Amino acid sequence: MILELNEQQNMIRNMVREFAEKEVRPKAAELDEKEEYPHTSLKRMAELGILGAIIPQEYGGAGLDTVTYSVIIEEISRACASTGVVTSVHNSLTAWPIMHYGTEEQKKKYLPILAKGEKIGAFGGTEPMAGSDLGAMQTTAELKGENYILNGTKTFITSGPEAGIIIAFGITDKEAGARGLSAFIVDSDFEGYSVGGIFDKIGINASLTSELIFEDMVVPKENLLGKEGEGFKIALATLDGGRIGIASQAVGIAQAALDESVEYSKQRQQFGKPLSKFQAIQWMISEMATKIEAARLLTRSAAYVKDTGARFSKEAAMAKLFAADTASWCADRAIQVHGGYGYTKEYPVERLYRDARITGIYEGTSEVMKMVIAGSLLR
Ligand SMILES: Cc1cc2nc3c(=O)[nH]c(=O)nc-3n(C[C@H](O)[C@H](O)[C@H](O)COP(=O)(O)OP(=O)(O)OC[C@H]3O[C@@H](n4cnc5c(N)ncnc54)[C@H](O)[C@@H]3O)c2cc1C
Incomplete structure (x- = not known):
C-alpha cells in the first residue's frame, strides 16, 4: 500500500478542506444547537461533486476511489460531524448498494438523482x-x-x-x-x-x-x-463499506479535537506561560496526534483494500473500532486541555465530545466490530 496520497487525492483533499473550513465549520455549532439539517452545505456539496463522490461518472458522479472518499468524509467531519455522517450514508449506504446490486434501469434512474443531490x-x-x-x-x-x-x-x-x-x-x-x-x-x-x-x-x-x-x-x-432473499447479504456488504465512512468520520472528529487543543494551548496562559509549555499538555497533544495518525492509516488501509477488490470486512471493522475509540479519547483529552472552558458550550470541544460518542455505536457497535474481527480470524 502506498501511504502517501497521490496528486489528485491531495488536490481533492485541499479543495474539500478549503470548502469545509469556509462553508461547513462556521455553521456547525448553530446547526447543532438548533438541530437543523445542513441543507445549504448539502446543496453546495452536490455542486462540488461530493454527494456523488463514489458514483461512477457515467451516472453523473465523480467516480472516486475509496481512499479519496475516506479523505473527503474525514475533512467534512472535521468541520461538522453531522454533515459528515449525512454524506457518508448518502454515498456508502444508499448509492453503493444501487451501484453494486442495481439493474441498469435502477442505476440510470436513481444514481444521477443522488449524485445531483436532488434527493438525499x-x-x-x-x-x-x-x-x-x-x-x-x-x-x-x-x-x-x-x-x-x-x-x-x-x-x-x-x-x-x-x-x-x-x-x-x-x-x-x-x-x-x-x-x-x-x-x-x-x-x-x-x-x-x-x-x-x-x-x-x-x-x-x-x-x-x-x-x-x-x-x-x-x-x-x-x-x-x-x-x-439477498437482502441480508446486501445489508452486510453495504455496512462493511459504510464502516470505512464512519471510521473516516471518527478520524475527522479526532483531528478537530487536536486542532482545537493545539490552538487553545498556545493562547491560554497559566503560571505566566502558555499551556503548551507544560509537559503534561504536550503529552496529551502528542498522544492524540499519534492515535489519530494510527486511526487514519488503518482507515486508509481498509479503503485501499476495498479498492483492490479484495475482502475488507475485517480491515473496515478494525478501522472503525480503533477510530471510534480514538475519537472519543481525543475529544475527552481536548476537554481536559481546555479545563473548565472545555466543559462549557463556549468552545467546540464539548460538541466534539458528544459527536465522537456515536461512532462506536452506529453501523455496528464496537462489540459487533470485535465479533467481525474475531469471526474472520477464527474461521
Ligand atoms: C444517531 C444514530 C443514527 C443511526 N443511523 C442508522 C441508519 O441510518 N440506518 C440504520 O439502519 N440504523 C441506524 N442506526 C442504528 C444503529 O446502527 C444501531 O443503534 C446499532 O447497530 C446498535 O443497535 P441497538 O441500538 O439496537 O443496540 P443493541 O443491539 O440492543 O445493543 C445494545 C448493547 O449490547 C451489545 N450487544 C448486542 N449484541 C451483542 C452480542 N452478540 N455480543 C456482545 N454485545 C452485544 C451492543 O454492542 C451494545 O453495547 C443509528 C443509530 C443512531 C443512534
Missing part, C-alpha cells in the same frame, strides 16, 4: 427489535401482483425526515430467517411511506434521525434490489 439517501435497516441482530428484522414485504406491500417500522434512520431515496429491507420468505430478507429501493413518494418520531439525541444533532413507517407501502416490483 438513507438506509432503513434497524428496527425496534433488530439492532445489532439485523437478521431479526420484522418488516414484511409481500408480493401482490406488480407490487411488494411493505409493513413495518424502521428506527434510528439517519436523514430519515429529509430522505428521498431509502434502501429498505423486508421479509419476503417468513420460513427462511435472515435468508428470507430482501432489499428494496424506496422512494419517499411511495404510497404508505411516512416519517415517524424524530429522536432527541446528545450529539450529531444536525443529522436528523427518525423512525420510518411503512404502512401497506406500495413498492413496484422493479424496485427490488438484487434478488429475493
